[in-house]
Amino acid sequence: MTEPANDVIDISVECDMERNRMAVTLTFERDFDGILYTKGFFKIDECRHTAPPSRFQRFDISLDKCGMQQKSSTDNFGGTSSFANTVVVMNELEWGVLEMWDKAYRVTCDFGGDRANTVDYGLQVPNLDTENVAGLMAMPSCRMKVVSGDNPMLPGTNDLFLGDIATLVIYIQESSKYIACS
Numbered sequence: 001m002t003e004p005a006n007d008v009i010d011i012s013v014e015c016d017m018e019r020n021r022m023a024v025t026l027t028f029e030r031d032f033d034g035i036l037y038t039k040g041f042f043k044i045d046e047c048r049h050t051a052p053p054s055r056f057q058r059f060d061i062s063l064d065k066c067g068m069q070q071k072s073s074t075d076n077f078g079g080t081s082s083f084a085n086t087v088v089v090m091n092e093l094e095w096g097v098l099e100m101w102d103k104a105y106r107v108t109c110d111f112g113g114d115r116a117n118t119v120d121y122g123l124q125v126p127n128l129d130t131e132n133v134a135g136l137m138a139m140p141s142c143r144m145k146v147v148s149g150d151n152p153m154l155p156g157t158n159d160l161f162l163g164d165i166a167t168l169v170i171y172i173q174e175s176s177k178y179i180a181c182s
Contacts, residue, residue: 015110
């Protein structure tokens with residue numbers, strides 16, 4: 001007799017721009033010994049996850065590989081950036097075939113804006129029910145100052161005279177959490 005599906009009872013997403021990854025943690029009803037992979041990338045090793053049987057499985061996905069989709073918006077103050085992918089949970093690794101109890105989850109990392117972590121149901125993937133899971137990370141605090149001269153490390157100034165050389169410096173507070181863009 002075939003054992004019923006091993007349902008996911010909790011799923012969470014951790015967004016980490018510094019390490020350029022999305023970490024998806026799934027909690028199963030019982031030890032999971034199948035495979036997790038991003039939709040369309042079953043045969044790519046870095047886009048799939050197999051581990052010893054455990055109720056808890058953590059799948060790290062690169063933000064620039066494995067079919068990751070990025071969308072940026074300036075609709076909200078400060079703008080937002082979103083990364084999304086679909087994680088497929090295949091219970092039976094040995095056959096390598098999707099079955100009726102396998103599922104897919106749409107996972108997203110939203111940077112900026114006011115969205116809370118959510119799980120949404122209803123995204124259609126052929127032969128699979130899907131659920132959305134979102135993680136949230138605040139946008140960095142940007143600051144600017146005007147310095148007298150061309151050394152950006154000087155403290156800001158309040159007084160400049162016509163003809164003085166000045167530099168406008170824009171910087172990110174807590175910069176260790178964010179990557180530099182040029």
